[in-house]
Amino acid sequence: MPDESSLKKIMDEIKEVAELLHKSNNTVVLTGAGMSTESGISDFRSNRGVYSEIPEEVFSLTYFYRYPRQFYDAVLKYLYIKDLQPNIGHIILAEWEEKGLVHQIITQNVDSLHFDAGSKKVIEIHGTGKTATCLRCKRQYVFAELVAKGGEFYYCDCLDKHADNLIKRDTVLFEENVPRYEDAFKIIQKAELVFVLGTSLTVYPVADLIEYAPPRSKIVIINKTTTSFDNSRQVIAIHKPIGKTLMAINELIEVQ
Numbered sequence: 001m002p003d004e005s006s007l008k009k010i011m012d013e014i015k016e017v018a019e020l021l022h023k024s025n026n027t028v029v030l031t032g033a034g035m036s037t038e039s040g041i042s043d044f045r046s047n048r049g050v051y052s053e054i055p056e057e058v059f060s061l062t063y064f065y066r067y068p069r070q071f072y073d074a075v076l077k078y079l080y081i082k083d084l085q086p087n088i089g090h091i092i093l094a095e096w097e098e099k100g101l102v103h104q105i106i107t108q109n110v111d112s113l114h115f116d117a118g119s120k121k122v123i124e125i126h127g128t129g130k131t132a133t134c135l136r137c138k139r140q141y142v143f144a145e146l147v148a149k150g151g152e153f154y155y156c157d158c159l160d161k162h163a164d165n166l167i168k169r170d171t172v173l174f175e176e177n178v179p180r181y182e183d184a185f186k187i188i189q190k191a192e193l194v195f196v197l198g199t200s201l202t203v204y205p206v207a208d209l210i211e212y213a214p215p216r217s218k219i220v221i222i223n224k225t226t227t228s229f230d231n232s233r234q235v236i237a238i239h240k241p242i243g244k245t246l247m248a249i250n251e252l253i254e255v256q
């Protein structure tokens with residue numbers, strides 16, 4: 001049980017965040033793996049995250065070309081849940097967009113749960129795992145349908161023999177550029193309020209991105225663990241579950 005003073009601190013912070021959200025004319029939300037763990041997806045870098053079991057090189061372009069079977073085995077084991085549903089956090093963000101409180105979401109996640117929850121202004125800087133594309137003929141597939149085929153589902157029919165007809169998920173792997181980084185960068189530069197949800201801000205490009213938030217903007221970090229930005233003057237850091245924290249903020253928004 002938290003003691004009374006830490007409880008009061010959290011309540012004060014929640015109240016402050018609700019007021020900031022209400023006042024802000026340009027709120028940008030940055031989300032990472034922790035956003036989706038409440039939907040049952042593993043994160044990458046926590047103690048029990050994906051990278052505690054396999055090296056991150058598995059999700060590199062080189063590894064994918066060399067060992068597509070092992071690459072997809074890892075995707076299916078760690079990153080793919082068939083009937084994934086958005087959680088309360090995704091739903092509240094979609095409601096806030098509808099109410100004009102959230103102006104843009106930038107996500108590192110490839111699960112498309114923000115879209116599933118009804119958010120429209122979403123930039124998926126690491127792409128989406130919902131679709132996959134043949135590297136040779138560019139035919140696009142629904143990833144779930146490919147997986148359902150089983151076998152060597154990751155080779156396209158456009159060639160008889162297996163060669164450069166690999167089907168790659170439409171996600172950004174290590175060693176690849178982040179095509180929408182520029183867009184994300186421009187958006188952050190104009191933000192008045194930035195929410196950082198479920199990322200420890202250790203990984204390029206998101207850690208860099210946050211540095212470009214205007215000096216007068218406020219940054220609200222909600223993450224399970226501490227981040228190196230927590231003690232910055234602009235930052236309110238809350239180390240509580242995202243869904244519950246957003247619900248608490250939302251209750252205050254509704255009475256305003």
Ligand SMILES: [Zn+2]
Pocket residue numbers: 134135136137138139156157158159165
């Ligand atoms: Zn093809």
